[in-house]
Amino acid sequence: MKDGRDRVIRRLRFNHATNAVRWVLNYRGQRAAIGRGYAFDALSRVTPSVAVDTDGLRLYVSTSDQVVSRATFSSRTTWEGEQFPPLMDALQGAGMGAGIEGRGFLDIGGNIGSATCLALSRYGATEAWIFEPSPVNVRLLRQNMLANGLENRVHVHAVALSDHDGMTTLELSDENWGDNRVRVESANGDRSPGVAGEAQRRTVDVAARRLDSLVEDGSIDLDSIGLAWIDVQGHEAHVLAGAVNLLDSNVPIVCEYWPYGLKRAGGLERFHALVAGSRTRFIDLSAPDPTVLRIDQLSALQTKYTGLTCTDLLVLP
Numbered sequence: 001m002k003d004g005r006d007r008v009i010r011r012l013r014f015n016h017a018t019n020a021v022r023w024v025l026n027y028r029g030q031r032a033a034i035g036r037g038y039a040f041d042a043l044s045r046v047t048p049s050v051a052v053d054t055d056g057l058r059l060y061v062s063t064s065d066q067v068v069s070r071a072t073f074s075s076r077t078t079w080e081g082e083q084f085p086p087l088m089d090a091l092q093g094a095g096m097g098a099g100i101e102g103r104g105f106l107d108i109g110g111n112i113g114s115a116t117c118l119a120l121s122r123y124g125a126t127e128a129w130i131f132e133p134s135p136v137n138v139r140l141l142r143q144n145m146l147a148n149g150l151e152n153r154v155h156v157h158a159v160a161l162s163d164h165d166g167m168t169t170l171e172l173s174d175e176n177w178g179d180n181r182v183r184v185e186s187a188n189g190d191r192s193p194g195v196a197g198e199a200q201r202r203t204v205d206v207a208a209r210r211l212d213s214l215v216e217d218g219s220i221d222l223d224s225i226g227l228a229w230i231d232v233q234g235h236e237a238h239v240l241a242g243a244v245n246l247l248d249s250n251v252p253i254v255c256e257y258w259p260y261g262l263k264r265a266g267g268l269e270r271f272h273a274l275v276a277g278s279r280t281r282f283i284d285l286s287a288p289d290p291t292v293l294r295i296d297q298l299s300a301l302q303t304k305y306t307g308l309t310c311t312d313l314l315v316l317p
Helices: 003-013 016-025 031-043 068-075 079-093 114-121 135-147 211-216 236-241 259-264 268-278 299-303
Strands: 049-054 057-062 104-108 127-131 154-157 166-172 181-183 202-209 225-230 253-257 281-284 292-294 311-316
Touching: 031 068, 049 068, 049 135, 057 068, 057 114, 057 135, 079 114, 079 311, 104 114, 114 127, 114 135, 114 225, 135 154, 202 211, 225 236, 236 253, 236 268, 259 268, 268 299
Parallel strands: 104 127, 104 225, 127 154, 225 253
Antiparallel strands: 049 057, 166 181, 166 202, 253 311, 281 292, 281 311
16 A cells, blocks of 8 residues: 555544444444454554464564554455455466466565465465565564464565665655665655655665575576565566566566656666566556556556556566
8 A cells, every 4th residue: 555545544544433433334344444443553552563363374463554564453354365366367367377386486575474474375385585674574574474384484585675786775664564665866766755755764774685696696496486476665677677587587477566656766667678678468457357468558557557556567478
């Protein structure tokens, strides 16, 4: 969920009169979720994290994260839990067979590990490589692997994947721990305050790696990978620039497409060029009737997903 939509959700969430009406009417079955949301707010005063059972998993979420974690606790569902079923259908419809069953899973921008947990526990992935630069998210991620008995099947890399090996700067969102972003300091990047005041966020220096470096040193065997999942809040072009081996492989890629974030990182046209240079087709997973499109239709999506709207793309070999 992006910042503009987050602000609307927060205004509605803390509108007690609106929630009272929803509670009485049980609007769209939201009574339990509203109650759990207020429970989450109370728990935030006494504990830094709390467990929630969702999608057949036990996930520990931060009570300081007022967006992704609060929504997961309140609804007892995850964003990935809603995305995986249509994704699997799209893979099968595109002739990619069983998807990740019996294969490895690359999770780039892993947050607290919910996508990896689902891939391993429900969709048959054999092992996973997960990349997450935020130190606090990594702690929860490791806890979630242990809680679900998956720690021996997961390779955790506490780094930001990018287009270089070295160090980089990570912006930290106090309210939305799923919206931490690698800060791009370049002439092409947008250094305005941003709609969420991103330029004023706290920052931390983190290690950066190219995926190509890990492939070349033998840490990752792309032939064993069934799916790559990339959600890095506008840094996707930089990740792909450092992942030429992945682009040239037969691995399908699920990738967030957020024009605002890509533009802010100076990477929108770079993203289009990288994908079009290596892949021939894609599926817009947010379309009412997701169908396979030619890669030359990709750049037109920037006129569809304006403002803070976004989608997920299935980029096919």
